[in-house]
Amino acid sequence: GCVTCLDYDEHYILTFPNGYGRSILTVPWIELGGECSINCSKTGYNASIVFHTKPFYGGKKHRITAEIFSPNDKKPFCSIEGEWNGIMYAKYSTGENTVFIDTKKMPTVKKKVRKLEDQDDFESRCLWKDVTYNLKIRDIDAATAAKH
Secondary structure: OEEEEHHHOEEEEEOOOEEEEEOOOOOOEEEEEEEEEEEEOOOOOEEEEEEEOOOOOOOOOOEEEEEEEOOOOOOOOEEEEEEOOOEEEEEEOOOOEEEEEEHHHOOOOOOOOOOHHHOOOOOHHHHOHHHHHHHHOOOHHHHHHHHO
């Protein structure tokens, strides 16, 4: 993915974790797992992130660890750990420890999406509208047909 911060004229390239559907025979849940990176070619700052999958026995869900590097440095100036859907803690090379972010306290931001009639045929919401509608009304057969 690409993210551009217009106020800073910075352009970030990032990779995403894998998504896994778990416990399909009981209460299903989504798990993220794998290694990701975020890189800014302008500043040289970069981060490596690991989404840890839950072990089969014991362990916690939704764990994440990350290291943030200054340009040309081999040692991170900040390490992050916690839960990607909860609280993440930062430990800086200065020895300072702090809450990095608490995602449960973040406000929900409403998406800005163009009306369906203003979207091109292959834009996501337009393309998948029949699947989404049929899933909402719990018509799995119609959703499957629309998906094909």
